Amino acid sequence: MKRNEVPVVANAPAEIEWGSxxxxxxxxxxxxxxxxxxxxxxxxxxxxxxxxxxxxxxxxxxxxxxxxxxxxxxxxxxxxxxxxxxxxxxxxxxxxxxxxxxxxxxxxxxxxxxxxxxxxxxxxxxxxxxxxxxxxxxxxxxxxxxxxxxxxxxxxxxxxxxxxxxxxxxxxxxxxxxxxxxxxxxxEQKLEKPVELPRERYASAPPPSADSASIERLADLLMSAKAPLLLFGRGSRRQDDWDRRVRLAELVNAQVMTSIRERAVFPTDHSLHAVTPSNWVTPKGKEIVRGADLIVSLDWVDLNGFFQQVMRKTDRIEATIAHVSLDSHIHRGWSMDYFGLAPVDLPILANADRVVAQLLEFLEARSEAKAATKGTAEPKPIPDYTGRPGEEIAPRDVEIALAKLREDYPLTLAHVTIGWAGDVFAFRGPLDFLGHDGGAGLAAGPGLTVGAALALQDQDRIVVSVLGDGDFMQGCSALWTAAHYDIPALFIVSNNRSNFNDELHQEAVAKIRRRPVENRWIGQRIDDPVVDLAAIARAQGVAAEGPVSDHAGMEAAILRGIKHVQSGKPYFIDVHVAAGYASTPLSRGE
Missing domain, CATH: 3.40.50.970 (Thiamin diphosphate (ThDP)-binding fold, Pyr/PP domains)
Incomplete structure (x- = not known):
């Protein structure tokens, strides 16, 4: 935070005097x-x-x-x-x-x-x-x-x-x-006697490792598997943990999947990364799951839900399944965020990154370790944009524009929309992408972006967030904090002028009931009048532009925004996009 605020009047007491x-x-x-x-x-x-x-x-x-x-x-x-x-x-x-x-x-x-x-x-x-x-x-x-x-x-x-x-x-x-x-x-109570601060001896415990028998069994399974699949879920922001995940996949020649709901944990342009990280399992992903003889979940969130997209009766998954997670320690009865009970053959209560390190140590020490064909992490080419000037911008085009610029600017995606394609902007490091909002509650995106930018402001990173218009409008006043404290971040709204996810839900219900799908927009659209989002940002002291509705204008605006953020200040862009998702959400009943 670089803004020169009015200095605090210096008269701090030497000792703790009051309860607060x-x-x-x-x-x-x-x-x-x-x-x-x-x-x-x-x-x-x-x-x-x-x-x-x-x-x-x-x-x-x-x-x-x-x-x-x-x-x-x-x-x-x-x-x-x-x-x-x-x-x-x-x-x-x-x-x-x-x-x-x-x-x-x-x-x-x-x-x-x-x-x-x-x-x-x-x-x-x-x-x-x-x-x-x-x-x-x-x-x-x-x-x-x-x-x-x-x-x-x-x-x-x-x-x-x-x-x-x-x-x-x-x-x-x-x-x-x-x-x-x-x-x-x-x-507000005046203290009657001195209070001493404690000594430095109350640290948090380090993440727990797995027992040796579980590591040996899991290592044997990995070495004997002909078609292993690693599901990397939650993971730390440490570069050494990232490198070990890559090393493990290469050592056992396993295919890898990651989730767009979680933070970046594996290079998505690595040859072993099997499918685009997304909210839902793709057809190719389903084929890989069906063909795997060993599936190792490393703190994958909603493992049973992942399998349900492949087959409804998940206990019929043929592969041996190992699941490494500590999450059951926090499961309770009020919230169902523990998800369905997955069919697991080898449960391991340990930190996933610690288990990866243990496996590497064990496997690399074994003289009979099988030779693996190592994957490569060469970046995939950025798809050529095939649109013509004047065509409506699609949500995926925002990702393409950022992917073009990321070769020259180190970008951190703090947040993306629900329909993010994920097939263009590759994740190549632990700070490339910071995941979803956790509980799917609207209004979080702007604040998450400010918090991430605050944390990374002294690093050589440009924090960018791609927000939905509904998410932004419910959380828009978070931008004032970014402006007030000069917290540099680029806010891009992929603005379809609708609560579009709910349009799809209304369409699904109408189809089931054989009612007119043409009415799905009623009570959903935000276009009469169209909200001037850039004006909302400017009113809080954030430089802004938009609405932008053509491809060249969008790419130029994003470049201007990046350069403005590099100067140490936030920037906002309202991009009008076509209604639709690059990655269609799963609808209940399908």
């Missing part, structure tokens, strides 16, 4: 660099401590205009770093605004330190009316089913332990947000 100084100090102690927030009186004590005790540094505050963005920015930051950021939510009402984003981050298994507030818990300290409606006996009940842990500390010492435990748990796999609710009365 403790959580502020603990956020710094556990390594939180940023906290996003939308102000609220329930944590006015914490706000003061962040500014007047810590000097608004480590952590530094990011002001947001909506609690949705508080959470989605922290979510995007975690997607780029695998580390938690702070998200501060005001009492009941601010928390309820942020709940959808918290669900997204939970489904995405991303770490996050969420700090809320209630009260004062002591009723004699409450102001009439407002403090009463913003006090809850068990505020954590609002989100306990889709976080990892929560607490309401009631003493200075309990505050210290809450932040230590919260940081431990959110960074321990399987990761997920944690929530700490602060008593407004305790925040």
């Amino acid at each position: 100084d403790i959580p502020a100090a603990m956020l710094r102690h556990v390594g939180i660099d940023y906290v996003a927030l939308n102000p609220g009186a329930s944590y006015r004590g914490l706000h003061d401590s962040l500014v007047n005790y810590l000097g608004n540094e480590a952590p530094k505050m990011l002001l947001c205009l909506h609690e949705d963005h508080v959470v989605s920015i922290a979510h995007g930051y975690a997607k780029a770093t695998d580390r938690a950021m702070g998200a501060v939510l005001h009492s009941n009402v601010g928390l309820m605004h942020g709940l959808m984003g918290i669900f997204n981050a939970y489904c995405d298994r991303m770490p996050m330190m969420i700090v809320g507030a209630t009260g004062p818990v002591a009723s004699d300290l409450r102001r009439p009316w407002i403090d009463w409606i913003h006090t809850a006996k068990d505020q954590g009940a609002l989100l306990r089913d889709y976080i990892k842990w929560d607490d309401e500390p009631r003493s200075p010492e309990a505050l210290v332990e809450a932040f230590l435990r919260g940081s431990q748990l959110t960074h321990t796999e399987p990761r997920a947000p944690v929530y700490i609710c602060l008593d407004a009365g305790l925040q």
Whole structure:
């Protein structure tokens, strides 16, 4: 963040004096660099401590205009770093605004330190009316089913332990947000005795490895398989983990599949990467699954759903199936994000990247290891654009334009639309693509982009997001935070002027009921009047252009946007595209 803000008046006390100084100090102690927030009186004590005790540094505050963005920015930051950021939510009402984003981050298994507030818990300290409606006996009940842990500390010492435990748990796999609710009365309490910060001895546990018997069995299966298939799902942003995944696939000569819902985990232009990463299994992908004699899932999300697209009775899959994941440790009863129960012959409760490292060590040490025909990672040529000037832009054309430019500019895709083709813009490194929003909740895309750009602003990366118009309009005020703090990111809206995914659902229902499919647009289209999206961006201080509706104009606009982002500022482009998807979503009932 490069904007020269009004400096903090320097008068920071040397010692912790007030209750709220403790959580502020603990956020710094556990390594939180940023906290996003939308102000609220329930944590006015914490706000003061962040500014007047810590000097608004480590952590530094990011002001947001909506609690949705508080959470989605922290979510995007975690997607780029695998580390938690702070998200501060005001009492009941601010928390309820942020709940959808918290669900997204939970489904995405991303770490996050969420700090809320209630009260004062002591009723004699409450102001009439407002403090009463913003006090809850068990505020954590609002989100306990889709976080990892929560607490309401009631003493200075309990505050210290809450932040230590919260940081431990959110960074321990399987990761997920944690929530700490602060008593407004305790925040504003003058401390009666000194409070010491803990020593550096409360680190999170490293990701667990597999037992030796499981590694040996899995290695034997890989070495004897004639048609192995590796399904790479969740994975870290570490380059060495990326390199080991590639090495394993090459060593055992296995075909590889990845999902567009997850972050980039394997080079998609590698010869062993079998099919385009997509939301749904392609016909070629189904053939590969049917022909495999060994399928190894490395933290693949919704493994049974993947198999159901090949055959409905998934226990009839002929291949031996191994599944490496820690995700069952976080499965509960409220949310069905544990998905269908997959037929697994070799379950391994371990971190997928650790298992890859263990397998490599084991396989490379075996003298009888079979010689593998190594794959290559030579980039595939970019398809020639065959359209003619004046033709309507298709959603896939946005991907083609970015693929042409990425040879000269290091691009990170923070978010893409549901209908992303995925067959042109290859993922060649762990920061090329940061995945989906986790829980499929609209309004997340803009905030995720800001959070990713915040995390990567000191790296040689240009963060780009391709958003749907519905997603943008619900989350558009996240752009103000990008403008205010000079967070550089390129926002491209693939604007079909419709809630088009739901048009397809209405068409599916009409077909089943033999009713007119021509009516699918009613209650879906956003074109009378057409919303001036660029004006919304400019109104928040972001340079913008559009609507762009021709191919040459789009490519020129994207290049201008990239150069503007290189100068350290955000940029916005509204691209009018034809209604349709390059990759059609799966409709219920098909």
